[in-house]
Amino acid sequence: MVLYMIGLGLYDEKDITVRGLEAVKKCKRVYLEMYTAILMVSKEKLEAFFEKEVIEADRNFVELGCVDMIDAAKEEDVAFLVVGDPFCATTHSDLYLRCVESGVKVEVIHNASIxxxxxxxxxxxxxxxxxxxxxxxxxxxxxxxxxxxxxxxxxxxxxxxxxxxxxxxxxxxxxxxxxxxxxxxxxxxxxxxxxxxxxxxxxxxxxxxxxxxxxxxxxxxxxxxxxxxxxxxxxxxxxxxxxxxxxxxxxxxxxxxxxxxxxxxxxxxxx
Amino acid sequence: MVLYMIGLGLYDEKDITVRGLEAVKKCKRVYLEMYTAILMVSKEKLEAFFEKEVIEADRNFVELGCVDMIDAAKEEDVAFLVVGDPFCATTHSDLYLRCVESGVKVEVIHNASIxxxxxxxxxxxxxxxxxxxxxxxxxxxxxxxxxxxxxxxxxxxxxxxxxxxxxxxxxxxxxxxxxxxxxxxxxxxxxxxxxxxxxxxxxxxxxxxxxxxxxxxxxxxxxxxxxxxxxxxxxxxxxxxxxxxxxxxxxxxxxxxxxxxxxxxxxxxxx
Known part of the structure; x- marks a missing residue:
């Protein structure tokens, strides 16, 4: 199974790439990183566009709780959404390493960043x-x-x-x-x-x-x-x-x- | 009317953003910049995905011929596709200025770049x-x-x-x-x-x-x-x-x- 780290780009729900959208569509669990950048659009609008629930991941989540997400990714595809590009903030390297050490494959879908x-x-x-x-x-x-x-x-x-x-x-x-x-x-x-x-x-x-x-x-x-x-x-x-x-x-x-x-x-x- | 400068991102036809794809869909003329970067996918594949013809723009085109494109953009929406992000190469500033000086509105749709x-x-x-x-x-x-x-x-x-x-x-x-x-x-x-x-x-x-x-x-x-x-x-x-x-x-x-x-x-x- 794959943990998709997906960049959302700079603005709203339509800045995701077609590849990113396809990945979101096939994931049951969709997390949204909310601590290193701000989303210019509401979470509800994202949910409506994706037609699925989006789980907010704040700083505590990544520091403490992302174990759940990584465990889930062992069983099923999981999406982790990041404003901008997924690798323009430190902690995502950290998350990446935690995943691969746990045997979870990570796929990165890049997007625009400032x-x-x-x-x-x-x-x-x-x-x-x-x-x-x-x-x-x-x-x-x-x-x-x-x-x-x-x-x-x-x-x-x-x-x-x-x-x-x-x-x-x-x-x-x-x-x-x-x-x-x-x-x-x-x-x-x-x-x-x-x-x-x-x-x-x-x-x-x-x-x-x-x-x-x-x-x-x-x-x-x-x-x-x-x-x-x-x-x-x-x-x-x-x-x-x-x-x-x-x-x-x-x-x-x-x-x-x-x-x-x-x-x-x-x-x-x-x- | 608008000239859309649309980043294609790093890989294939699916790396365009949803916003970019919507813009392409509403343009009759779609140009593809082919001289500062290489496309990792064939032009034909892009055409099949967009369901429209894609016109190759090489270096000569931008240096000499883009007048046609700018003129067209006075009458109708036009798309100019760029591998990566539209502003990671010099000549697109040049094109941008030529457009605005001709009274053509430019809208930039960013994407991932190396x-x-x-x-x-x-x-x-x-x-x-x-x-x-x-x-x-x-x-x-x-x-x-x-x-x-x-x-x-x-x-x-x-x-x-x-x-x-x-x-x-x-x-x-x-x-x-x-x-x-x-x-x-x-x-x-x-x-x-x-x-x-x-x-x-x-x-x-x-x-x-x-x-x-x-x-x-x-x-x-x-x-x-x-x-x-x-x-x-x-x-x-x-x-x-x-x-x-x-x-x-x-x-x-x-x-x-x-x-x-x-x-x-x-x-x-x-x-």
């Missing part, structure tokens, strides 16, 4: 350096480790894809202190204006001239969805710009080639 | 540096420019995805000299054993100790297809290893985290 779809802004995917993650700063915790990575990319003329923090199913501090039943905070998704502020704060503090207020950037908003926006501008301009609902990603441009500059101009201020 | 699917080997996509391309060396032309880029990645502990050269629709030198009707060479696809040889040659000549015979690497073979192989080993081991039919890609590992090492061990020699 890592490749970032090309929609017009910058060449071959000219990106290391991807960085930008965490929500708190009063006490303002880590600038992304800054050095952006510097390395900039030094080589490379663009940087900046993934913006997502806080989903985070327990409240009070419920953690209490210890028993955990309460969860409202989900939070960093948006481009916050990203621009935090990036400028890091530069203001570390002062290595990696980028400045005039550095050309892209805001990528709901990539692959019907309401996608690609907006280029100077870093400073993003501070005051509300680009609407999540998910947002951000790009700091390195050296741009001719055609990249044309695309930058075309997307200026999201025109 | 750029994100490389994660299937178990290395985290966030820990890759700049992608490099490895061209076929000729007697006189042995460019080592990839070496410096691998060095930069290695210096930061990052992995490197090495895209291997593809020669498709290359005119023969004789027919170029003759000038009129061009004859084309057989398509050629670099494989991992050739990649390993060329990489070691560059190191032997430039001697900066970027990698050596014992450097851990991955060979990625026909990723996303039914006959996919993921093989890890030392760089030297790949020289004598025949991993079969194309397409091949290669990965030079940087520093590996625990789970990455586990995946490396699991894939050792393609077990």
């Amino acid at each position: 890592v490749s779809a970032v090309g929609c802004c017009g910058l060449q995917v071959y000219r990106f350096g290391e991807i960085v993650s930008l965490p929500f700063f708190t009063e006490k915790w303002r880590p600038y480790s992304f800054y050095e990575k952006i510097k390395n990319n900039k030094d080589k003329g490379l663009h940087t894809l900046v993934l913006l923090d997502i806080k989903v199913k985070e327990p409240t501090e009070e419920s953690l202190a209490r210890g028993k039943q955990l309460d969860y905070m409202e989900p939070r998704y960093m948006r481009t204006h916050q990203a621009a502020e935090q990036l400028l704060e890091a530069e203001a503090n570390l002062k290595q001239g990696v980028y400045d207020e005039a550095t050309p950037c892209f805001g990528l908003v709901r990539v692959g969805t019907a309401t996608q926006r690609v907006v280029s501008g100077m870093l400073k301009e993003f501070v005051g710009m509300d680009l609407g609902e999540p998910l947002h990603s951000f790009v700091i441009c390195g050296e741009m080639h001719h055609i990249e500059e044309e695309m930058f101009k075309y997307h200026h201020h999201g025109k | 750029v994100s699917a490389v994660g299937c080997c178990g290395l985290q996509v966030y820990r890759f540096g700049e992608i490099v391309s490895l061209p076929f060396f000729t007697e006189k032309w042995r460019p080592y420019s990839f070496y410096e880029k691998i060095k930069n990645n290695k210096d930061k502990g990052l992995h490197t995805l090495v895209l291997l050269d593809i020669k498709v629709k290359e005119p023969t030198e004789e027919s170029l000299a003759r000038g009129k009707q061009l004859d084309y060479m057989e398509p050629r696809y670099m494989r991992t054993h050739q990649a390993a040889e060329q990489l070691l040659e560059a190191e032997a000549n430039l001697k900066q100790g970027v990698y050596d015979e014992a450097t851990p690497c991955f060979g990625l073979v026909r990723v996303g297809t039914a006959t996919q192989r993921v093989v890890s080993g030392m760089l030297k081991e790949f020289v004598g290893m025949d991993l079969g039919e194309p397409l091949h890609s290669f990965v030079i590992c940087g520093e590996m985290h625990h789970i990455e090492e586990e995946m490396f061990k699991y894939h050792h020699h393609g077990k």
Whole structure:
């Protein structure tokens, strides 16, 4: 029997591939990974489209409970759905190894991920350096480790894809202190204006001239969805710009080639 | 009217997304981009699956003839199919701009690309540096420019995805000299054993100790297809290893985290 790890792509139920849909159709159990990314469509809509129940798998599930899923996959085909591509998050390697060690065959059905779809802004995917993650700063915790990575990319003329923090199913501090039943905070998704502020704060503090207020950037908003926006501008301009609902990603441009500059101009201020 | 730029993903007709398939179904004209990547399935199979004719677009088409396609898109919906993701090759930005400048709306339907699917080997996509391309060396032309880029990645502990050269629709030198009707060479696809040889040659000549015979690497073979192989080993081991039919890609590992090492061990020699 096979455990299918199936990418759902970037947007809604129709972004699954035909191959992925066929695999879902033949599985009795269908799990949906809900902890490393957010689904842009409701679980109910997925269920209606697949004509079967979809079981939510949160972080606890994979850390503790996926034994059930792996056991099931010894008896029957099982689908494990992942937003984007199945291998763009760490824990799925972990799950993969657990499966093969248990004698369960894994088949991966790839799909689009922001890592490749970032090309929609017009910058060449071959000219990106290391991807960085930008965490929500708190009063006490303002880590600038992304800054050095952006510097390395900039030094080589490379663009940087900046993934913006997502806080989903985070327990409240009070419920953690209490210890028993955990309460969860409202989900939070960093948006481009916050990203621009935090990036400028890091530069203001570390002062290595990696980028400045005039550095050309892209805001990528709901990539692959019907309401996608690609907006280029100077870093400073993003501070005051509300680009609407999540998910947002951000790009700091390195050296741009001719055609990249044309695309930058075309997307200026999201025109 | 809309010009749909639709990613076909990595393998066969079933890797198109449901959204992509719906778009194809409503277009009278369907073009297939045949010059930056190779399709792992025949055009005829695509046509049978879509139940419509598919027009081949080669390099000349996009450089000269795509005017027809853009004109058609002013009157009716048109599909432009691209292997992998539509924005993982330069010229599609160019096409995109030509369309919007002509007043044609473009809608992009993303799909998997090797750029994100490389994660299937178990290395985290966030820990890759700049992608490099490895061209076929000729007697006189042995460019080592990839070496410096691998060095930069290695210096930061990052992995490197090495895209291997593809020669498709290359005119023969004789027919170029003759000038009129061009004859084309057989398509050629670099494989991992050739990649390993060329990489070691560059190191032997430039001697900066970027990698050596014992450097851990991955060979990625026909990723996303039914006959996919993921093989890890030392760089030297790949020289004598025949991993079969194309397409091949290669990965030079940087520093590996625990789970990455586990995946490396699991894939050792393609077990």
